[in-house]
Amino acid sequence: MTIILGIDPGSQKTGFGVIESDGNRHRYLSSGVIRLPLVALPTRLDTIFKSLNTIIDEFSPDQAVVEEVFMAKSAGSALKLGQARGAAVVACVSRDITVAEYTARQIKKAVVGTGAASKEQIQEMVKLLLSLPAAPQEDAADALAAAICHANAGGSLAKMALPDAAGRMRRGRLK
Template identity: 40%
Template sequence: MTILGIDPGYGTIGYGVVRFENFKFTPVQYGAATTKAGMPMHLRLCEIYEDISTLVDTFHPDEVAIEELFFSKNITTGIQVAQARGVILLALAQKGLHPVSYTPNQVKMAVVGYGNAEKKQMMEMTKSILHLTKLPRPDDAADALALAICHGHSRNAIRYEGI
């Protein structure tokens, strides 16, 4: 099975594609789609839509994991990320995909085994699980790969619960 992990954003959208078979993960590709700062938001959203559509058309994922939004301090940034996430969900829905959302703590728990793990721990475990020679970069891509790993580990429980 091919899993696409997506770390939503409006300036940088991390993605990670992995194969998950026999409880083993194999990296396919990872990286980030970007939009230019200063570009009008509606044009950035169009670009995000096209980038996600291209990723789906290129890799034909069977399942998709996307990060649930977490608002901390800057509500303006949070609203912009929420708009981008909405466009990502639209693009996935139009491709017939049903993404599963995970909170940052769920991802940390699934990948590291500790819900309050540090970013560096997450990146190291992602590298180890995928047998990469170096830490995945940018950070958004590492987060997207961790989302895909989380989904691989969690998907049977999700199906069992009927989610």
């Protein structure tokens, strides 16, 4: 069984979800939202980093999944989101945890069946797939969905976006 930490990064709140999976069956371990204080961005990034390290200490994940940055409302928002994502990635790689990356569309397609799924559809599918008594909070559901996506794909979706030997990005398609 593999323990997977899913992370839905944000500059105001960061969702996390931890599952155990053998590739076919998934078991819920934990999820939640790291609510970031309304302070300077460097302090918020430190909160993400330290909070994820606490989660890593508790669950000892074998792998992590971080949702890729999507186009935000503004360049400033995109930069803040990218920095939050960076803090999450560094928290994992500094602990020798392999990090996979998926787009929101890939995650939605893998969990709900359509890349245009709503937040509510993601919450309901995560609830069903993990046999939870209630739907998790939005950001936690997104993080759990990322972990489920990675478990179901066996890492194959993440490999599609890796650079080849010449450093060029390989392109893949979801079917």
